[in-house]
Amino acid sequence: MDFIVDCILGDIPFIIPFLKKYVDDLIAAVPEDKVAFIRDRFNRQHECIKFTVEEETDMSVSFLDTKVMRTPQNRLMLDWYRKPSSSGRYLHFCSNHPHRQKVNMVLGLKNRIQKIAHPTLRHNNLKILFGLMRENGYxxxxxxxxxYNATPSGQPQNGDSGASTSNTQMRTIxxxxxxxRGMTHALVNLLKTPNLHVVSRSEFRIDRLYSRTKDRIDVGKMSGVVYRIPCSMCDKVYVGQTSQQLKQRISQHKSDTKNPNKICALADHVRLEDHVMGYDSADVLEWELNTRKRCFLESYHIKRQTNSMNFKKDIEGVSSIYAYLIHFDLFSESGLSIVR
Structure with a gap:
């Protein structure tokens, strides 16, 4: 867009008082009788790029979340703009999110209004914001x-105000x-250190609320996964992880079983027990591109499998605390009680 604008402005035979751009949205002031000329000039720049024009109505025009208004004195004023189709839905007060996040959302909208709206329009916009937030349960x-608090505390909170200035040079993780609810806040305070910044995240994401709009990737073509391959002749399973496509990793497993020098739990099981693995029944347990996280997830799922054929060294990285929690989780799933 910068290139296109630069090319066109050099050929314009009249003065454009201002032109502002945000990504592919442009707003400009041009003479009233030159609007069609500007549109045609932009549309001639490239055959694959076409522009539409929204002209001023009632002495105003919308641009993103602002409304640019022209006063009778021919001065410009900005107002906070919301599309007619806007639902008015924001993060609901009863949603499963930290209280700080809800507070910061309200403060962020308030600060946005104060930055955009002309001083004579701010009070009315703050009243609109108040009504919108009431409709969202606040x-x-x-x-x-x-x-309506005018003190400095009206700024968004990040929870770092108590950090020591002497640690500003330390690498922050x-x-x-x-x-x-009721647990994460205490954990964040417990884990907080001068160079460790822990925040909470919601697990109720949009991708978990709506069905997938794209076709699922074939399991064999997935990469960066933790996978499980069952034995077709007994109840044992093998859990592994790979950064490659799963079908390539399975081909390597097949090759390893024929090479007596290859040390692998799956290959040892096939050679020693004379069994055949159910490669066609392989499934993906986790998808994770980060190698360290994927290796931990591999150990986690090996620990969860009571019938795993993996070596014990594959789970040496799991601490005794995690091991207890995994076993506790398995007991809970099976409906059994732990007797102490």
Whole structure:
């Protein structure tokens, strides 16, 4: 877009008072009788790129989330703009998200209004924001403190105000844990260190609420996965991980079983027991591109399999605490009780 705009502006025979761009959206002030000329000039730049024009109506035009208004004195004013199709739905107060995230959303919208809207229009926009947040379940008292509070505390909170300035040169490590109401906040405080920043994340994502719109990838073509291959002649299973496509890793397993020098739990099982693995029944347990996380997930699933043929060294990296939690989880799933 920068290239196109630069090419066109050099050929324009009149002055354009201003032109602003955001990605592929443009707003410009041009003479009233030159609108068609500008549109045609932009559309002639490349046959595959076509522009549409939205002209000023009632002395205003919308641009993203702003409305640019022209006063009778021929000055410009900005207002907060919402499309007529806007549903008014934001993060609901009863949703399973940290309280800080809800507060910061309200403060972010408030600050957006204060930056966009002309001072004479801010109060009315803040009233609209107040009504929208009430419709999304936010308590009236909380909204009054957040929206109509003029103190510096009205800025978004990041929870780092207590960090020591002497540690600013240290490398900061960022991590996240699932949000569980009543538990995550205490864990974040427990894990917090000068160079470790832990935040909570919601597990209720959009991709878990709606069905997939694309065809599923064939299991054999998936890469960066933790997989499981059952034995077709006994109840044993093999759990592994690979950064390659699964079908390539399975081909390597088949080759390993024919090479007595290859040390692998799957190959040893096939050679010693004279069994045949059910390669066609292989399934994917996890998908993870990060190698370290994928290796841990591999150990986790090996530990969960009571009939695993993997070597013991494959789960040496799992601490005793995680091992206990995995076994506890298995007991819970099977409906058994642990007797102490």
């Amino acid at each position: 308590p009236e008292g909380l909204l009054k403190r957040l929206i 960022y991590s996240s844990i699932p949000y569980v």
